[in-house]
Amino acid sequence: MNTHDDPARVLLRAFPDTPAHLHDLHDRLTARAQTDGVLDIAYRIVDSPIGGLLLAATDVGLVRVAFSHEDYDAVLQSLSDRISPRILDAPVRLDAAARELDEYFAGRRRTFDLPLDRRLARGFRRTVLLHLSEIDYGDTATYASVARLSGNPKAVRAVGTACATNPLPVVVPCHRVVRSDGTMGGYLGGVEAKRMLLALETA
Template sequence: MNDDLTTLLSAPVDTGTLDRLHRRLEREADTAGLVDVAYTTVDSPLGALLLAATAKGLVRVAYASEDHDQVLETLGRKLSPRILRAPRRLDDTARELDEYFAKRRTTFDLALDLSLSHGFRQLVQTHLPEIGYGQTRTYRQVAELVGNPKAVRAVGTACATNPLPVVIPCHRVLRADGTVGGYIGGLAAKTALLKLEAAA
């Protein structure tokens, strides 16, 4: 085992060698239980998405506009500094997102870790998947759905701070006048998701 490592370390540094070393690090860290947050990035029609998961489930989906390095730093502060790029742990998430963007999937079947949200925000986010694919609701309707009709602004905040955009469909929540409203990934991303679902 030490001879293998010595051989790898003395080989010219190329992409293949670095990939093999990283896969080995990923495997051994995972086996030893040293990875609290696994992450990867995937390409999507909306640009690169950062995916992160804990042992409980998917904990974060982030757009490039959110600054992936900053997102990872926040995860390190809020969850654990034991973070490692470990794409295999996010294979199911990547596959389901690919199916969604290809219009072959209308709901996600993933374990979720909502520990980045608390209280009313988490309550709202747990109810957002009740808005079906291709449907929309207003912020007021969502406030009524969660049993607090006066909390329209708080619903807006819960949507704006949703740590799992796309998977938890805050893009399906619109202003009362039917306009798109804000979105963590930007208005273009929200509009693109609504068009994608409307075209199915």
């Protein structure tokens, strides 16, 4: 077969990929989707001293902060399954969150003033996460004391699980929960990230 005589090949060459132009069209699409109220989840990926963070927001508020090792594709698929597949990389909705995180990592912000969508945490885990905001910047609390705060002193392990599955790490400060023996305990962003956050807050 003569390759010059392949219509698909000739036609595809006539309409080459135009990544920059598609990028512009994508921006137009996200703007229209936002205006028309059909963008259920907007996300963006930002840099931070503890690595890349994926930020996702519904029209209620910030719904997910994910560390890069969680695998962004898996995180987005999970948001698609649990909330809505109408998801676009649309940075504008995350401007405030990105700015506040920048300020936090620069040591200029101690509390986050962001609307949060807490729908990804339910039941006792949700209760635990709500109480984490009572631990002040620079302070730590033990898993046992958070269990007491949450109204179930025996549920120390469940507090650990709630922290390990926190959909909004950093913003909801599960990194401030440490073991009773004074050691740090685990962290879903990695122990090194937890150490950095605690050091930042006591600096």
